[in-house]
Amino acid sequence: MQLKKWLSLIGVVAVVIGLAGCSKNMDVKVETVSFSQAPVTLTLEGSVSSLTVVNVIPKLSGKIVTTPLVKGQEVQAGEVVAKVDDSIYRRQVQTARYATSAVAAPVTPKVDPAEQAKLANWYNLGAISRVEYDRLMRQAAVAAVPVTAGTGTAALSSSVEAAQAMLANAVIVSPIAGRITAVADNPSLAIAGKVLATIQQISPLVVSVTVPENYIKTLGDAWHKGGLHIDIMNPSGKTEPGRLTYLTTVKDPSTGTFVAKITFTNADKSFSPGELCYVRLSTERQAPQLTVSKKAVQTKDSGDFVYIVNDKGIVDTRAVLTGDTVAGRVVILDGLQAGERVVSDPPASLQIGMKVKTR
Template identity: 30%
Template sequence: MKRFFLLAFLVAAAVAGYQWRAEISQMAGLQPPAKPSAPAQPAQARTEPVVMAPVEARDMPVQVATIGRVQAIATVGVKPRVDGEIAEVAFREGQDVKAGEVLFVLDRRSAEATLRAVEANLARDRAQAQQARAEVRRASELTQRDFVSRQRYDQLETTAAVQEAVVRATEAAVENARLTLSYMTIRAPIDGRTGAVALKKGNVVRAADTGTLVTITQIRPIYVSFTATQKDLAEIRRADDQAEIRVEATIPEDTGPAMSGIVTFVDNNIDAATGTIALKATMPNADSRLWPGQFVNVVATLRTEKNAITVPAAALQVGQNGDYLYVVKPDMTASVRTVKVSRVVGERAVIREGLQAGERVVVEGQLRLTEGTRVRDQRAAPATRTPTS
């Protein structure tokens, strides 16, 4: 009997403890209320704000963009042609000079004395030749009267001919002496900018020396050399046959305008190691902004493609299957579309396949999009609400 009462007591205590725990949990929010809530309504699809742009048909240039290097058309090392002491340096290092300007003057005294000596010899030889010719004329009259033998006459004629030859030899010596004297003044062979002067006033130079006195580099005009891939060769040849190929060169970190020129050289073979062909453009370089050895950005325009399909380059995305973008359909949902890009010119991409003019693409906000996402153009003006009465 006592066991029965003990068992009943334990069961009653367990039931009371369970009810007390349930009430405490409900008050603490650990369990939902007994009355079920109404079923939730389905949420509306989210609309993502994006920036859109139309697909446009434009005339776009066909270009070759690459890195080029500035190259001097001519570089000349100035050397002496005769031996002598430098008497004067007539220019400053780094100075622009014109062809024919005086650069160096050597000591002229020895050359001038040599010239005077050979000029005196020429005067003597001319006088002797004149006398010999006069004797021939007199002997000719006497030979006709048999006062002078024919043998004597021939000797006089030979002497006169020898004297005339001596005169010609001395005239050549005078010309050579004058030329040597002119070499004492060293002039600029081309227009250009001078470099560092190797020897100053007072140094003795020799024609046999291998070094140069100064180097002159032509700055205006100047070459910009660059390369193009062999796949561009056909376009380059067609453009070169039809008209001049225009080239623009810009200097990195230079705020000045691009410099224009034309292609004046296309190499006659393709480099087998790199698969490229060398070209040169001639630039006027009137302001001397281009400098030999400098690297520049080069854009050569070959032709203009009419009505090319273009989009902003920012619309393009790169995936595992190539380039793609998001096209906005008429129901304002985004659709992924793979495209084939022909080239990028500035901020516009030329599409070879996959788009038509008049369509719209997403240029900002692509990271939030998937196939079928509803979108709105965040640049469009918001719709105004009609006030309710």
């Protein structure tokens, strides 16, 4: 009985060891990653931005008497977007104009009565002729006109112009057509020199994407020689054609990628600055691309990954950035290098750290 018990235990241990041995030496099919020439169909994530952004900054302070601006509101170039209470400035203009009119009014020369009596006495005594009397009276009249009148008129005219300029600043117009994307904490109050609102142009818009190095030559040729098709897609599924307007020739050393900019009309205004979108670039021109079997790509919450096998036959995982799927093969944009071995159809029991046999 005791012997049977020990034999049973030995059998169980043998089974466990056998299973462990099998798991460590699982037979898996691998493929070696390499570049292959194929027509380009590339989908990249991009960020939408505006070509023109302006801040609306009042030139004077006061209560805004028009409807307060709100985020998302669309405006046209030259449209009055706000008006500051201008009553105080209107009064200043009226006061300055009145003062100017009073100073500029014709001055009737008045000769000093004593001077007039003296000249009349000289004339009556025959000391001066009538001609001399008239000349001396004219001189006395000119001398009676204040010499500061012209200076006062100029100063008051400047005051009128300054008041009118302030009055004009009470009306705030939009310099561009676009959408209000930000407003002040209190949009009912204008503060001179402080941003009241931000307006961004929404047509056209531009999308910036980073392009892997191995696609640059092909996309550049298609751009300059024709045959490059571009679509921009937003998260809601709306699609609009675009055109490549910029492709840098300088690689970002930290990412190994190149920046491209695509401009599009945004005809129905379904795209907004600041949102993410997808850019699909396609051309019949071929480019060297890394691809793996569609079954090799696994997905979990953190994203796509593949199982790789090192030179010692040990399994590990590698996060990958995937592109489009063409003829059952997935384009790998980042995460793998040519020459690495990938498990092409990983079994569900495959785990990191396992030692496997490859075929």
